[in-house]
Structure formats: structure tokens, C-alpha cells
Amino acid sequence: MTIARSLLLFALAALAEIGGAWLVWQGVREHRGIAWIGAGVVALGLYGFAATLQPDAHFGRILAAYGGVFVGGSLLWGMVLDGYRPDRYDVIGVTLCLLGVAVIMYAPRT
DSSP: OHHHHHHHHHHHHHHHHHHHHHHHHHHHHSOOOHHHHHHHHHHHHHHHHHHHTOSSOOHHHHHHHHHHHHHHHHHHHHHHHHOOOOOHHHHHHHHHHHHHHHHHHHSOOO
16 A cells, blocks of 8 residues: 555656646746646645655655656656657666666665
8 A cells, every 4th residue: 555655646746737838837937827837836845845745755766766656657747748759778667767766765774
């Protein structure tokens, strides 16, 4: 159950951070306005909160592992919302990142 909770929290954190950054991007770069930027700032704040709910108590470990989740989530976000199509090197890179997440977060420790 702890791993499932951790994975869910990583997914929520990714949604909040990537979504927040995308909303700010839309507000500034696509000239959609201050409401988009404000919604992005709120979402980015929710990301910071979601990370604190991880079962592991080590900030550095959580943020290091989240980096790999962010890589995967960013490519997925780009595919779904921006029509981005990853090439084989993107797929290899994200696979390595997610393997790193698994080792950092879920390797047995004594």
C-alpha cells in the first residue's frame, strides 16, 4: 500500500507541477492572460504541498526521484496536449529516468 500511495502522490505532484507550468506558459507565451498565470501559480503551490505527503521522510530523495517522474510526465503531457511525438531517444531516456526513480524510492534498505 505504501508504494501505491507513493506512486499516486508522484502522479498528483506531476499533474500539479507540469500543469501549473503549462498554465503559466499559456498565460505568458500564448497571451491567454493573468487568470491562466494565476491558476498556474496555484497549481505549482499544490505541487509543493503534494511532495510533502510522500511516505519517505527524506526531502532530497523525494525530489531526486520526482525529477524522473517529471521527465516522464512532461513527455506524456506534451503528447496529450501539444501533439508531441517522442522519438526512440526520448523513450530510452524516460525509461532510464523511471528506472532511477524505482531504485531511489523503492529499493530495499536496511
